[in-house]
Amino acid sequence: MTYIVKPKIVHSGLQRNALGLTIRDYEGSMSTLCAGCGHDSITAAIVQAFFELHVPPHRVAKMSGIGCSSKTPAYFLSSAHGFNAVHGRMPSIATGASAANRSLYLLGISGDGDSLSIGLGQFSHAVRRNLNMLYIIENNGVYGLTKGQFSASADVGSKAKRGEMNKQQPIDPVQMAMAQGGTFVARSFSGDKDQLIPLLKAGIKHDGFGLIDIISPCVTFNDHEDSTKSYAYTRQFYHPAVHADFVPPAEEIKASYNRGNVMSVELHDGSRILLRKVSKDYSVHNRGAAIDYIRAHQRKGEIVTGLLYIDQGEPDMHGINRTASLPLNELPFDTLCPGTESLVSLQDLYR
Amino acid sequence: MKPTKTDGTEYFHQVVDCQWACPAHTDVPQYIRLIAQGEFTEAYMLNRESNVFPGILGRVCDRPCEPACRRVRVEDKPVAICRLKRVIADNRGDITDRLPQAPTKKNGKRIALVGAGCASLTVANDLLPLGYECVIFEALGKMGGLMRTNIPAFRLPASVLDEEMGYIIDMGVDLRLNSPIESMRDFLKEDYDAVFVGSGAPKGKDLNIPGRDESGRIHIGIFWLESVAFGHTESIGKNVLIIGVGNTAMDCCRTSLRLGAKSVKVMARKPRAFFKASDWELEDAEEEKVEIVVNHSPKSFVMKGGKLVGINFDKMEYEIDEKGRITQSEIVGEAFFPCDDVVLAIGQDNAFPWIERDIGIEFDEWQVPTVDRITFESTRPGVFFGGDAAFGPENIIWAVEHGHQAAISIDKYCQGAPLTERLPRGVNLQSAKMGIHEWSYSNDYDPSGRRIMPHVDLRERFKKLDIEVELGFSIEQVVTEVERCLNCDLQTVFTAQQCIECDACIDICPVDCLTITKNGDEEKIKENLKTPPLNPSQPLYVSEPLKHTARVMVKDENLCVHCGLCAERCPTGAWDMQKSTLIIPYAVDEAEQNESLCQQRQKTG
Ligand SMILES: Cc1cc2nc3c(=O)[nH]c(=O)nc-3n(C[C@H](O)[C@H](O)[C@H](O)COP(=O)(O)OP(=O)(O)OC[C@H]3O[C@@H](n4cnc5c(N)ncnc54)[C@H](O)[C@@H]3O)c2cc1C
Ligand SMILES: Cc1ncc(C[n+]2csc(CCOP(=O)(O)OP(=O)(O)O)c2C)c(N)n1
Ligand code: SF4
Ligand code: SF4
Ligand code: SF4
Ligand SMILES: [Mg+2]
Numbered sequence: 007m008t009y010i011v012k013p014k015i016v017h018s019g020l021q022r023n024a025l026g027l028t029i030r031d032y033e034g035s036m037s038t039l040c041a042g043c044g045h046d047s048i049t050a051a052i053v054q055a056f057f058e059l060h061v062p063p064h065r066v067a068k069m070s071g072i073g074c075s076s077k078t079p080a081y082f083l084s085s086a087h088g089f090n091a092v093h094g095r096m097p098s099i100a101t102g103a104s105a106a107n108r109s110l111y112l113l114g115i116s117g118d119g120d121s122l123s124i125g126l127g128q129f130s131h132a133v134r135r136n137l138n139m140l141y142i143i144e145n146n147g148v149y150g151l152t153k154g155q156f157s158a159s160a161d162v163g164s165k166a167k168r169g170e171m172n173k174q175q176p177i178d179p180v181q182m183a184m185a186q187g188g189t190f191v192a193r194s195f196s197g198d199k200d201q202l203i204p205l206l207k208a209g210i211k212h213d214g215f216g217l218i219d220i221i222s223p224c225v226t227f228n229d230h231e232d233s234t235k236s237y238a239y240t241r242q243f244y245h246p247a248v249h250a251d252f253v254p255p256a257e258e259i260k261a262s263y264n265r266g267n268v269m270s271v272e273l274h275d276g277s278r279i280l281l282r283k284v285s286k287d288y289s290v291h292n293r294g295a296a297i298d299y300i301r302a303h304q305r306k307g308e309i310v311t312g313l314l315y316i317d318q319g320e321p322d323m324h325g326i327n328r329t330a331s332l333p334l335n336e337l338p339f340d341t342l343c344p345g346t347e348s349l350v351s352l353q354d355l356y357r
Numbered sequence: 358m359k360p361t362k363t364d365g366t367e368y369f370h371q372v373v374d375c376q377w378a379c380p381a382h383t384d385v386p387q388y389i390r391l392i393a394q395g396e397f398t399e400a401y402m403l404n405r406e407s408n409v410f411p412g413i414l415g416r417v418c419d420r421p422c423e424p425a426c427r428r429v430r431v432e433d434k435p436v437a438i439c440r441l442k443r444v445i446a447d448n449r450g451d452i453t454d455r456l457p458q459a460p461t462k463k464n465g466k467r468i469a470l471v472g473a474g475c476a477s478l479t480v481a482n483d484l485l486p487l488g489y490e491c492v493i494f495e496a497l498g499k500m501g502g503l504m505r506t507n508i509p510a511f512r513l514p515a516s517v518l519d520e521e522m523g524y525i526i527d528m529g530v531d532l533r534l535n536s537p538i539e540s541m542r543d544f545l546k547e548d549y550d551a552v553f554v555g556s557g558a559p560k561g562k563d564l565n566i567p568g569r570d571e572s573g574r575i576h577i578g579i580f581w582l583e584s585v586a587f588g589h590t591e592s593i594g595k596n597v598l599i600i601g602v603g604n605t606a607m608d609c610c611r612t613s614l615r616l617g618a619k620s621v622k623v624m625a626r627k628p629r630a631f632f633k634a635s636d637w638e639l640e641d642a643e644e645e646k647v648e649i650v651v652n653h654s655p656k657s658f659v660m661k662g663g664k665l666v667g668i669n670f671d672k673m674e675y676e677i678d679e680k681g682r683i684t685q686s687e688i689v690g691e692a693f694f695p696c697d698d699v700v701l702a703i704g705q706d707n708a709f710p711w712i713e714r715d716i717g718i719e720f721d722e723w724q725v726p727t728v729d730r731i732t733f734e735s736t737r738p739g740v741f742f743g744g745d746a747a748f749g750p751e752n753i754i755w756a757v758e759h760g761h762q763a764a765i766s767i768d769k770y771c772q773g774a775p776l777t778e779r780l781p782r783g784v785n786l787q788s789a790k791m792g793i794h795e796w797s798y799s800n801d802y803d804p805s806g807r808r809i810m811p812h813v814d815l816r817e818r819f820k821k822l823d824i825e826v827e828l829g830f831s832i833e834q835v836v837t838e839v840e841r842c843l844n845c846d847l848q849t850v851f852t853a854q855q856c857i858e859c860d861a862c863i864d865i866c867p868v869d870c871l872t873i874t875k876n877g878d879e880e881k882i883k884e885n886l887k888t889p890p891l892n893p894s895q896p897l898y899v900s901e902p903l904k905h906t907a908r909v910m911v912k913d914e915n916l917c918v919h920c921g922l923c924a925e926r927c928p929t930g931a932w933d934m935q936k937s938t939l940i941i942p943y944a945v946d947e948a949e950q951n952e953s954l955c956q957q958r959q960k961t962g
Pocket of ligand 2 (some may be wrong): 076093116119120121146157
């Protein structure tokens, strides 16, 4: 734990974004996680992504549960909104937040324990609801905060620091999210910011539920030799299938792309995701094939990463439920609270 | 790129920009830390080792270290390195028993030194402890050279000068005042083993325009300052024009104010960007209401009834290109400025009328002697030059460094060792880690701005010629100012084998100077840096390939504030903060080396 603060230094090389803000304005308080934790690296990637997207920090709501991972919203966007929910219950709170204010960028930060053990049911429902949020699982294969017990994402055969082996099947949030209708599904690695930052930007701008499962080594309890979520292991079996570049609206696509290999997906705000296939036989629009591909590589011990599935056509929670088009705090009082007569006539509909 | 070699001295020395810029390589960050610990005496001795005159230099050094200070890369103003040196000198305890001592048994060699300025005194300081007999010949009745005759007492009190020069004289210098050397030919016939010429650059430039010889009220700056210093000149007219805008001009205008001038104008030929005077000297003069007039080139002195009444100037206009250079100049008019006295401060030249040109000491066309830049030997073996006498006017700290190097050469010369076989500089590294989150230095970045030097009240300071204007920092100011130092000698040392590429160091670095990237040519690497490299003079550190991905860790030394956060956040200790100490050989060290070499030679027969 570091207890000295990262000083705010305006150095001569510090750049400003379109809002005139520097990257320092997107940071948060000093991390209290173990030095070298993958989660901190993800924090830095999130900071960079929001800075590059020119998002005003106060237009973001950071939602989390319990765990080392769930602590991290304190370490970025200190002027954003935030809610630290009880263990595994962040999706419900996020649903409420989205219902009340649909204009905020909703960012969920969770862990493999928070989402795949205690919060598995909540997680599934957020996916099938197509809640308009980016949901990040900082996946280290253990309960870091409670000192390194196996989590539900631990691979069969992976050994804990003390030597015991995990024999239960892992839950893969990526396959689950695809199966349950997630509309933006990706996997990445805290140690690969080149891949992660564009994915974060695309996920933030995606309409509907976006999941990024990020392998994020726990340096303290799960970075040893027989771990399958260590820095060394992840790098060895890392298999990027599709690289996604994020292109903001109205920006030229650089000519250096080889056309045949690149597919462009347009997002609702006019920005585009350029998908560069690293692996030829991969399709980002075919759930079944994608799952097969991931499984096949899983059998070889490989971790498929990149933007694995995207669907821009599905309505999100607001679309499905035909909710008001404005956030509740922007509705005129009469519309928000139309009075006793309206209530009575509504109730009459169900008599 | 190939992995950066950090094993020599160069790399780590260059990171300590102030120490790199100081001609004598004063260990600035270490003395600032000693001040922070209240160890003023220790800090004084550390300074004295390299720059010999901490009290003098703490007031009037040209301070090439300050523009080089890394602090200016994260805010406007450098650390007040020079003024902190004065704090040491003002607050030190008794040092008499810590000064070098001359042995009672001499080594039988006699060295003659011409001129009792800072260059000669440094040579004597380095040679006396080795058993040399040092005889200094000084033309004037007082020692100190320009430090006494030209640097005004309101900047440098005589007591400070006397005390610090006294330490050397008291070691046993045979000082002969009022003893000008008039013929080098004759002098060389005397019985000395080596001669050091530290006679300065004593000729003030003249301005030959119409009317120059028609008045006695046109003074040459350095001679005029000397006559003020010796009390021969005690007043000046009400209206004074200073020609030239270098540091000498600043001393002349401020001295005029103290001799009774009511209006003093400094007349500059060019615009402000071309002034030779240091910013701080200009500031101090302007604080005293000296007016600086730009773009006026003197044309003729104007006389009326045999009396100087003013100067006619050409008004100038310049075309300046985007690099800031003058490409064209044009006279656009004329202007008359009235005055009672004129002081010419337009430069100094070397002059050696006393050195015959046929005795093997060569001079170039500008009458500057041919002197070796490393050994300081002239073309005549056994005759050495240093200070302003060697390459023309510079400053005190350069004269001191010349003195150190000349002393090494003189010792080698007298012992029959080759002058060019000199000990290399070295660097020591020692981890600064004291505990899990504890470092042996104050690593927190302090955002405080530079402290402002308090001055004597404007009404008070003109009452006497020798009222020192700068009061020195208060204790509160010192406490803040020392924390502004970034501890640049605490090096970030990287061990590639230990890195697991977790990015923790990169994410924490408050100035974004670290990057892990694919190796490639310099251009490619520079493109991928987290912060674009803004200062090409600063080195890029490139590591060995990292073990997981064969990428490299790159550090742009330019912005690092030595906060130690990278090392603190690194889970594997791949980054460490290590205190570097530069080892500079002086005559004593060389002498030890010579001795052991001689012993070796004797053994091996
Ligand atoms: C007005 C002015 C202000 C300055 N201000 C600063 C400043 O603030 N900071 C700074 O760092 N530098 C300053 N300098 C420059 C600095 O003073 C010189 O660079 C420095 O003093 C040079 O030292 P030196 O030992 O080489 O020679 P000098 O100091 O010039 O000493 C030479 C000595 O040799 C004697 N001498 C000469 N010829 C003979 C002879 N034939 N026989 C015997 N003796 C002889 C002279 O009388 C003199 O005492 C200033 C210079 C001037 C002119
Ligand atoms: C209701 C409840 N049950 C159990 C706990 C104890 N607990 C705290 S964090 C945690 C697991 C967190 O694991 P994960 O989400 O993977 O986060 P990590 O620390 O690994 O990032 C558990 C079980 C709790 N805080 N609340
Ligand atoms: S315990 Fe593990 S997950 Fe938690 S902060 Fe430390 S390294 Fe990160
Ligand atoms: S010491 Fe390390 S963290 Fe601090 S500025 Fe330098 S490189 Fe960055
Ligand atoms: S913190 Fe240490 S291990 Fe991590 S990337 Fe930096 S040097 Fe490597
Ligand atoms: Mg976990």
